[in-house]
Amino acid sequence: MESIKIRRAELQDAEMLTELCWKTFWDAFHDNPKNAPEDLADYMCSAFCLEQIRTELSAENSIFLIAEIENEAVGYAKLLLASREPEITGKKPIELNRLYSKQEFLGKGVGKSLIEKCLEEAEKHNCDTMWLGVWEFNPRAQAFYRKYGFYEVGKHIFQLGLDAQTDLLMQKDLNNLSK
Numbered sequence: 191m192e193s194i195k196i197r198r199a200e201l202q203d204a205e206m207l208t209e210l211c212w213k214t215f216w217d218a219f220h221d222n223p224k225n226a227p228e229d230l231a232d233y234m235c236s237a238f239c240l241e242q243i244r245t246e247l248s249a250e251n252s253i254f255l256i257a258e259i260e261n262e263a264v265g266y267a268k269l270l271l272a273s274r275e276p277e278i279t280g281k282k283p284i285e286l287n288r289l290y291s292k293q294e295f296l297g298k299g300v301g302k303s304l305i306e307k308c309l310e311e312a313e314k315h316n317c318d319t320m321w322l323g324v325w326e327f328n329p330r331a332q333a334f335y336r337k338y339g340f341y342e343v344g345k346h347i348f349q350l351g352l353d354a355q356t357d358l359l360m361q362k363d364l365n366n367l368s369k
């Protein structure tokens with residue numbers, strides 16, 4: 191596999207990132223019969239519009255990482271600092287808010303390169319817990335997260351349009367907090 195480079199996204203990546211967010215979410219979830227097209231459209235139009243992505247890129251507590259192979263963006267991760275839910279333990283949590291690889295690169299190391307960089311960012315920020323929400327009907331991603339040491343700590347609701355979906359909350363304990 192060609193080498194995978196991971197870099198921080200900048201504001202000037204907003205258009206490319208918006209397309210990447212849109213495409214990877216659509217490819218991952220549109221053909222699941224549990225997702226009604228109007229709920230997907232509703233969520234995607236608000237979450238993945240250029241203005242929203244620009245706002246998120248500019249937010250102080252968010253970190254976007256882009257995976258590239260030969261200058262093509264093939265995946266991304268979004269981290270949120272100082273984000274937590276009641277079930278999450280740890281003094282300084284960081285949320286892995288999104289992790290997506292393009293469909294044609296699934297299973298080729300993009301997720302691994304991204305999550306390793308996310309763990310480095312967590313260490314840089316001295317975080318002691320990484321956590322995420324993953325759809326209850328997304329066993330592939332759940333298995334991937336388990337492989338990286340995440341374990342289930344509860345559930346929360348993820349609103350996809352009018353559909354209140356259940357996400358598993360998973361966390362991974364890190365050893366980064368200074369005493």
Ligand SMILES: CC(C)(COP(=O)(O)OP(=O)(O)OC[C@H]1O[C@@H](n2cnc3c(N)ncnc32)[C@H](O)[C@@H]1OP(=O)(O)O)[C@@H](O)C(=O)NCCC(=O)NCCS
Nearest residue numbers: 218289290291296297298299300301302324330331333334
């Ligand atoms: C989840 C996702 C990011 C994983 O990324 P990926 O690029 O497919 O995974 P990688 O090829 O980097 O795999 C890394 C390692 O995890 C393992 N792995 C990957 N998927 C796995 C799975 N479902 N179960 C167990 N292990 C898995 C690989 O074998 C590999 O192990 P190795 O390093 O020992 O060889 C990717 O599948 C994806 O984008 N899915 C669609 C979107 C999605 O569901 N995102 C998560 C939303 S919460």
